[in-house]
């Protein structure tokens with residue numbers, strides 16, 4: 184399978200792709216780029232059988248792929264949504280591999296001008312996959328070009344200007360659009376309705392995460408004991424991208440310390456160096472919980488107040504810091520503001536007891 188990336192215009196770098204720079208937070212799921220020589224691509228599963236977890240998603244797609252292969256048709260358009268780092272891009276590549284076709288990769292911010300998207304569409308070969316990342320960021324013009332292309336494999340182009348303007352129809356090869364977004368709610372409904380398969384990716388459970396860590400350790404040629412895999416899995420916030428990143432930090436400590444075999448104690452040592460605790464909370468998470476406990480007696484307290492207290496942007500706090508704390512049940516949203524739950528208090532007490 185050939186992968187062709189379309190850079191396009193001088194669009195802003197896609198979310199998380201801060202080239203070369205290390206993520207500000209080790210547990211930031213949006214920071215995608217890893218340091219050379221082992222890049223994220225190296226750990227991506229290539230086939231459905233290697234793609235761990237997400238069993239419902241895999242089952243739906245396996246059937247759809249098999250059926251379209253028999254009919255020799257293009258697979259229906261697929262929308263993948265869910266939090267960052269759970270495997271949306273990976274799944275788009277896996278689909279193309281399973282279909283035996285090329286995957287063209289682009290992202291909505293690179294499709295600023297009509298000709299960017301038209302250029303991609305007219306160059307598609309039958310049954311190819313066009314992957315558009317961050318599809319909720321498509322502009323209206325690009326969306327309207329996509330509608331007939333998705334529905335009837337046709338482009339309606341306006342040629343000329345003013346009174347001499349005419350509409351011309353152009354055929355495009357039957358193709359599969361795979362769209363990915365972390366914000367399905369921001370997608371316009373006409374666009375959403377044109378996807379035949381709409382699938383949500385879920386956070387991974389402990390067992391699947393352990394399998395992901397073991398697989399990645401194998402690819403990185405690390406001798407990781409099962410207890411060490413469990414420990415990384417417990418701290419990666421249900422997210423394969425973070426699991427892989429934590430594993431690399433553990434690998435660094437193992438290499439520097441000359442440890443051939445990696446056990447749970449070494450994982451603990453490596454990750455506490457980065458202040459990632461036993462449940463995957465980092466300093467930002469603990470700072471939020473501590474502020475809520477110490478200054479507001481555990482809440483309820485409003486998002487804006489917390490953001491001001493932490494010197495953070497409220498939107499970042501809501502989108503990046505809160506979700507995992509909510510998912511763990513350490514934090515709750517109520518109509519009167521955020522509160523720290525008893526589990527959150529217990530975790531914080533435990534963490535400060537360890538630190539003391």
Ligand SMILES: Nc1ncnc2c1ncn2[C@@H]1O[C@H](COP(=O)(O)OP(=O)(O)OP(=O)(O)O)[C@@H](O)[C@H]1O
Nearest residue numbers: 223226227234235267268269270271272273423424
């Ligand atoms: N099911 C899986 N099995 C094994 N590894 C996985 C799986 N899903 C994701 N990964 C690993 O996690 C990394 C991140 O996945 P991916 O880039 O596909 O996430 P994403 O959902 O596209 O994130 P974003 O929303 O930031 O674009 C991949 O490089 C891959 O190594």
Ligand SMILES: [Mg+2]
Nearest residue numbers: 271272316363
């Ligand atoms: Mg992606």
